[in-house]
Amino acid sequence: MYQSRSLLRQRSLLQRSLCTAKSGTPNGRFDCAVIGAGHNGLVAAAYLAGAGKKVCVLERRHVIGGAAVTEEIVPGFKFSRCSYVLSLLRPKVMEDLQLERHGLVVYTRDPSSYTPLLEPGSKTGAQSLLLGRDHARTHRSIAAFSPRDADQFVRYEEQMGRLAASLEPLLDNPPFNLHHLLASSGLRAKARELERARPLYRMASQLGPQLLQLYELLTAPTSRILDRWFESEPLKATLATDSVIGAMISPDTPGSGYVLLHHVMGGVNNIPGAWGFVHGGMGSVSKAIAESAQARGAKIFTDAPVSHIKVVNGKTEGVVLADGSEVDAPVVLSNATPKVTFENLLPPDSLPEDDFLASVRRIDYASPVTKINVAVSRLPNFLADPNPVSGDCPDHFHGTIHLNSDSCAMIDTAYRACQQGGYADRPVIEMTVPSSLDDSLAPKGAHVVQLFTQYTPKLLHGKRWTQEDKDRYTRTVFKCIDDYAPGFSASVVGSDMLTPQDLEETFGLTGGNIFHGGMSLDQLYFMRPTPEYCDYRSPIGGLYLCGSGAHPGGGVMGAPGRLCALEVLRDS
Structure with a gap:
């Protein structure tokens, strides 16, 4: 049966970074400091370093990639722990940064x-x-x-x-x-x-x-x-x-x-x-971008959480790390969400425009997502299309498997349950089995199963999720899968569950929103993140937003990072 969170936390010591980032504090003065080694921050760093800028990237976690990360939660099983499929990565970014030459391989879904x-x-x-x-x-x-x-x-x-x-x-x-x-x-x-x-x-x-x-x-x-x-x-x-x-x-x-x-x-x-699955998991996307950035001279540091951005007379002068050390840089790019950037990382009263901060606070970060990563000893076996006796992997495992999506009414029922503060007995489940195409992710015969589920609230009936709540929801999801593929629960070796609250605390995704803010028309194009500063700039001189909270929004596309870097170069 699935393992408890406490056991998984012990085994998290086995998680490995996929890049040669350094742990510690950067030395010297930089032209640009990038907060966060998510894929957009790494893209921005690569473009800036390629233009001759001295760049450092500061990542608070022990591993690069942000939400595009591969982590070994259960020994022998490598999970795309947050984002899990690739399609939106811009061809211009792929070409300019030569990501295929840096090892990026994608299996078409x-x-x-x-x-x-x-x-x-x-x-x-x-x-x-x-x-x-x-x-x-x-x-x-x-x-x-x-x-x-x-x-x-x-x-x-x-x-x-x-x-x-x-x-x-x-x-x-x-x-x-x-x-x-x-x-x-x-x-x-x-x-x-x-x-x-x-x-x-x-x-x-x-x-x-x-x-x-x-x-x-x-x-x-x-x-x-x-x-x-x-x-x-x-x-x-x-x-x-x-x-x-x-x-x-x-x-x-x-x-x-x-x-x-x-x-x-x-x-x-x-x-x-x-869409496709990335060989080695989504962390391989971040690894390829990071290697491209490093080849151009960028320096990447993990275990380097930023405490706050230094602001003097309305302009950035660098950042201060959690350990008190300082990184001097006249230009700072934030890959964090707009809320984290402008409400958490700036000194009090440093923003000169009250209307701007009010606009930032109106951004909708509501998220329905709970991600469950599962290690299984064998492939699920669906009643609708049983697996062959030969043991071969049917090709329907190569795509996205939709469960509890028999009708639009099932989806709407799950949504309405969440609006009441809870979750439905039959949450919407998107299942992917990337190990059906990539045998580097799991031991022979075993598989990695990724469950992107919704709808779940950030606060369950107004309260933080307890471990008991998480276990109960996991059982609900597994029972639903058993209805389609009997025996699934019995095949589970271990699992890792991330509620909206966990996505916020682990990956810095405000509200657990995977897009750094809702993708509604009132929060897109010249409205993202605010109408006054939709061009990656901010009221603070030298401070730019390079993450998915800027145009064109969420998904592993690299466009915000590239476009922000180009604006920085235009201003320099």
Whole structure:
């Protein structure tokens, strides 16, 4: 059965860093100090060091990577402990930092998704839905529920692909600052902001009449959009999970369509929209970026928590570490969330603008996510599609497995239970088994199972989660999996559970939000993190925000880090 948290804490001594970062305090003066060795902080460091800047990266944990990290929690099992699949990493970042040369290998997730059902879902008795790159196979799988939906799905994917492609240039360019455009009286300042608006104008021109479809997707509930396209519940629910993943919303929430679109913007191995598993776990992404940064001269330090940012006369002069040592640097980039950066790391009364701090405090960090990493002695065996006697690994383990997503109503029920301060008997579960493609993650015959579950509140009925609460929720999740794949609980060797509170305390994710703030329209583009400072700058001279709390937002994409670094270089 699964192990207690106390035993796992003892075994956490076996966790290993995947990079050659140094422990201790940097010496000397730097041009730039980066707070946090999450992937965006490392990307920013690589670009700055490549431009000739003397850069140090300061990470409070013993391991680099932030939320993109590989840790050995159970001996012999390596977990992508927080983020767990890759797609959004920008091709420009991959190319500029030569990440493949630094060892980054990605296995394409195909089939993309597998949804087993508790009850047969149609008159034909179909018990599961499989979606992937084999279009004929996907068509047959959907047609078992609805021949009409099978034909519609082709057109649906084409439209989503067009809309996602139209938005992609916005991910690689800084947003224009609408606040500055409207408030500035100088023609030069207005012209600068209008120049930055060119990607937005080109997007609108490219879409033409389809701009209305994009507007609907950005503002309407996902359920309304999917109801217009499809009639079969398993298909709608499978697609709807991407519209709520990591977000405290339901498919019925207006604007949930953007989260759906956000998750089809990327691609891996030159396949648009595809997702993949990283060889060695997500820490290998951070390791490759860190090695690129180090090759350019950046210095990376672990076990170096920052106490506060030094501010003199409204400008940064470096940072002070928790041990009292100081790092001098006229430029500081924070990879922390906006709340941590502006409320926790700055000296009291250092922000000159009360309105700015009020805007920061209004950012929504609500998170429904509890991540459970599980070591198992054997593959789960789904009733809908039993494993072959030969012991071979069926390919439905190569994608994301959706459980308790038989219908959109199941998703909404789980959401409503969380809104009442608790969790449903059948939480939404996204299961991935990366060891089905990467045998470096687990002992032979055993596997790593990653469970991304929601909806769970940060405070359970208004109180902190106790160990008993965590064990009870883990049992609830395992029991649900047993309903689909009997014997799963008995195969568990060990597990590690991270509630929203744990995600905040372990990884610095305010509220447990994996995106550094909700991905709703009121917190995107020129509204992220605030309308006045959407361009990575801040009211403090020399202080920049390079994490996912800045444009274009969350996911392992590296875009905020790259774009912030370019703004720093533009200012220097």
